[in-house]
Structures are given as structure tokens and as C-alpha cells.
Amino acid sequence: MKKIMGFMLLVVVALVLSACNSGNAQESGGDDVIDMVWYPNESGNDLKGAREAIGSMVAEATGKEVEHHLTTDYAIAIETIVNNNAELAFMGAQGYIEAKNGNDAIEPIAVPTGPSGTLDDAMYHSWLAVPVDQQDNFKVDGEFSLDTLEGVKFSFVSNSSTSGFVVPSSTIIGHFADKELTEEDLMEGGPLFSQVLFGGSHQGSAVNLLNGSADVAAFCDTCVNNYVEVAEGEENTAGTVYRVKDDAAEPFNTVTGKEFMLMSVTPVLNAPFVANTEVLSEEDLNKIKETFVSDEVANNEGIFVPEDSEEGGLFSKSADERFAEVEDAWFDPIRELSN
Template sequence: MKKVTLLALVIILILSLITGCGSANSSSNSGTDVKDPEVITFAWLPNNASDDFKDARAEICNVIEKATGIKVVDKLTTDYAITVEALASGNAQLAFVGGESYVEAHKKNPKVLPLVVNSGDSGTLKDAMYYSRLLVKKGNEDQYKSGSDYAIDNIAGKKISFVSTSSTSGFKVPSAGIVSHFSKQDKWKTLKAEDLLQGGSDKFFSQVIFGGSHQLSLVNLLTDKSDVSAVDDFDVVNYVDLTSGTDNTPGAVYTVKKDAADPFSKLAGTQYVVIKSTPVINAPIAVNTGALSQKTIDAITQALTSDEVTKNEKIFLPKDSKYKGMFKAPQRFLTTEDAWYNPIRELSK
């Protein structure tokens, strides 16, 4: 656990060079004889279910509809567990989920597999990652310094906001980092991730709340419901500007935009500071291979990984785009396999 972040990055780099038997395109794992549904349902986590992402969701669904000839509808969820269950049960055949949610869905149903994942800016899996961060409100950051550097030593006893226990960057990664750091101290040598689920006078945190989405976990911080919040960069980038420092590094300061949409419309100008940042494997669009035919899975894969989609500015947004979405140019969709998410599984060991 002490070296989990380094281990994860090493594994990412190795696995990005390997092809495995666990991809959605593997006929041994896919539904060759499965009858396609009349309508394909695509489930979205709460982070991506807002109106801000409506156009991007619609464009992705349009690509899939055109490739398959089957109508595609959104399933917008308010809870991570709903998305995971919908995908695992086959009520949703596709879903855009975080690494931890994917691992949970695959554990429930091994026929759930990664379909595609967005690359890094290199166009490969080598830098296909985003960031899990611990944030504090601007003005309070000096409480979290050790000398001239930021540290998490003083988060003990504070109020914290996580996203969901099914969130990779909003719980799994930050909780692993907290346990790794504090278990070196005699007072917290038996600390476990499950000890961070509840607050109290005898607990690690005085209060623990779950925002349900990265956006709302950040709102908890900016409205003083939490002292520290776990929030990724990926899901809030449309609402904030980098004010000073280096993106996604300790000391970076971000400011909510003047024209930020809900839930930030009344928080324009408020600021927060990064005190810890950890890279995380990019999230997959996953497929339940027991709920779609192999022919349809192949058609969706071919369409999403095509140059046409890569150049689609409503899906992969160029800098200063007028659209809002989940993915940025010069990224693209690439295929991957179940084993690529083993570093996420390692966080639970």
C-alpha cells in the first residue's frame, strides 16, 4: 500500500503496451449469440448527468445509433450504485463509469468489460489519466503546510466530503492515500479505509459527508460544509479557471467562473487550493457483453475509435470550444482490457 501510487503508474505503462484477452472485442467473453434489444440504454454517472453535458451525451449516442441502426437512449442516474447495477444487470447495455465503478460492475457480472477509454494527449494509453485531488478552501490553505510544502498531516479531525464509496477518484484513491500516510504513525497504525466512512469524536474525521457527485463534493467545500473535499479535475474543469500555480499540483488555485452553471451559479469567484494530487487511470465506456451481440459491439467499437469521432469537436472538444463535454482534443478513444484496471483492484487489498 505504501507504494501503491508508484505501482499503479508502473502497471499502467506496462499494460498500455500489452493486448489481453479481457477486452469487449474478445469473442470468448462476448455475446456472439445474444439478441440485441430494440433500444440500447446508455447509463451515466451523476457527474455527467447534468444539462451541461447534454450535447456531448447526445453526440456519443448519435454515433452509436448511426453505427448500429438501433435507437439509443440515456439513463441519467443520481447515484453511483444505480449506474453500476444497471450495467451489471443489463438494464443498461453501455455506461460511462469510473474505474472503481467498472471494477464493481465486473465483479457483479464478469460479462461487463471495457469497450473503449479516452487516451491521453499523446493519443496512447501511456498518459491516459486524470487526477484525484484533496482540496481546501482558499484562505485556509496555510493550515495544511509543512514548511513551504503542502501536506495532509492536519486533515485528521477535520470535516471531509467524499463523492461516493463507488468513486475511484472521489473515495478509493484518496482514502488509500490517507491510510498509507497516516498508518505510519503509532496513533493511526491500524487505520483502514472503512474507518474513514464515518466521523465522530473518536474517529479519524470529525464529520464525513458524501456529495454524490464531484460537483457537489466541491460545493460542500465552497459552502463550508466540509473543510477538505475529494474532487477530481475531470468533472469540474468546465466550471473553474486555474488562477495560479501548475494545474493539478499542490498549491494550484482555482476560481469558479462568472458564468458557471448550476450547482456553481451562486458561487462565482469562490476559490480553492489543491493540497494533494494523485494520477488515476482514465474511466471506460463499459459494455455488458451479455446484453449486446458481438456484431453490435464490434460496430460500436469501430465507430467510437474512428478518426471521424476523434475529429468530432462535440465529443473531443478543442481548446476554447463553445461546447461542454467530457473529453478534450487531442485525445481519442482506444480499446483496452479488464486487466488494465488491476491497479484499481489493488487499492482494495
């Protein structure tokens, strides 16, 4: 009889625990904490203030504590939200698409607009950059040419990076159509490049170029703007020279004063903030969306840093920049690059 009673007690406990776990899975935000995961690009100490400004906005909207999860790898950030270990994330378009493929509950919340305050110019730029003193090695008849990429040491960001891999890869594959290259071919030395490096972040890819590890590197403007300045030419224009600031934070503190030149510039859809609706309640999601697109946030200088400010941030304010809601279909142009 004691054995039977003991067995029944174990069954009851198991059922109770199962019910609790099931309730927690369905009842998102039950612990009054919202977890937010960040890519390596935005995980540096120099962007702590920017992360906290976003976190404070979410906390005020929901009345919940926000915990920031910093990463050193794109895949870790993506898997964290796919596996229901975070409610929110800031990621590139390609990362969002991969996350959506892994968990259909992932939805975009908003993206930063362009200066117009609309989605019409909600874009940043993918760069291919080369050392200034080697620029002639990448020109044909005085003009930059992708033909010169054969046999070079090339640095990407991550194969989950939109502007640091998907966009430049699509451009390169299209240019060398006769070689019938694939994305996989560009991830390793041999088919086109002599060696392929991955910086792990846009900052890391840029440093690969500046310290001589790579001959050409792919990275984006927005992720390095806090560390570099135009030395010659116009922003986001092929042929423009950028110089690393003397007081640049890590990892650029090892290459201060170094210069690079833009070989190629390609517009890219802005990166979204996304939510996992499996672990974030509809009520909290609606509150967060409403707050993101509010005038209060658009005028928050901790989030949209004035263009002439000496403070670094995630987003700059030159005119009417703000956040705008987007639907999944807005990212279809990026999906098509990988098809």
C-alpha cells in the same frame, strides 16, 4: 374435461411466454434500443450535448436507437448495468471493477487517451482541495501535509468513485499507517475525521467545500473543468488556485467567484466506457468498438471538444486525444488499491 383443457391451455401459454422471455434474455438488442447509463457527474443538463454526441455515434454504428439513463447515485448506475437493464455505461475504473465483480459479462470498450493518442498518458487527476483563505491550516513548515487532516470535516464523492474515494482513501490510509485505518473508517466521523460527507458527484463534493460544509474535499479535474478556471499557478499542481467561473452552471451557480487551492494531486487511470455482453450482441459490440477508436470519432468536436472552445464537453482535444481499446487487466492498479 373443460378443466383439463383449461389447465393444458395455461401450461401452453406459460411455456410460450417462458420461451419468449428466454429468447429475449439471450438475444440482446431485440427491441432495437440500446440503453446507456450515466453517472451523476455526467447527468447534468450542461452535458446533454456531450451525451447526445456519444449516443449518436453508437446509434449510427448499430442502426439502433439510444436511450440515455441519467442518475443521481453511483450505486444506481452500477446496478443498472449489472442487472442487465442497460447495454452501455460510462463509469470510473472503480465502478467498472465493482460492476465486473457483480456480473462477469461487463467488459471495457475503450478509454480516452492522453494528448499522445496512446494509453501511456491516459490519465486524469484526483484532487484534495482546501479553501484558499484556510490554506495555512493544512501546512506544516510551509508545505501541505496530510498530518493536518485529523479532525477535519472531509467530503468524498461516493465510495464507488475512483478519484473521489478509492485513490484518496488509499493515500490517506498509507500516510496514517500507524493508525491501521480501513476504507470503512474513512466513511464516517471518528477514527480520523470529525465528520464525513459524500457529495454524490464530483461537482457535489466540490460544492461541499466551497459552501463551507467541508474543510477538505476530494474530487477530480475532469469533472469540474467546465465550471472552474485557474486563478493562480499551473494546472494540476499542488498550491494552484482555481476560481469558479461567473457563468458556471448548476450546482456551481450558487458559489460563483469562490476559490479553492489544491492540497494534493494524484494521477488516475482514465474512465472506461463499458458494455454488458449479456444483453448486447457481439455484432453490436464489435461495431461500437470499431466506431469508438475511429479517426472520425477522434475528430468529432462534439465528443473531443477543442481546447480553446467555449463549449463544454466530456473530453477535450489539445493534441492527439482519441479513444483506445483496453483489456480488463489494464485496471489492475486500481484493484490493488482496495486489496
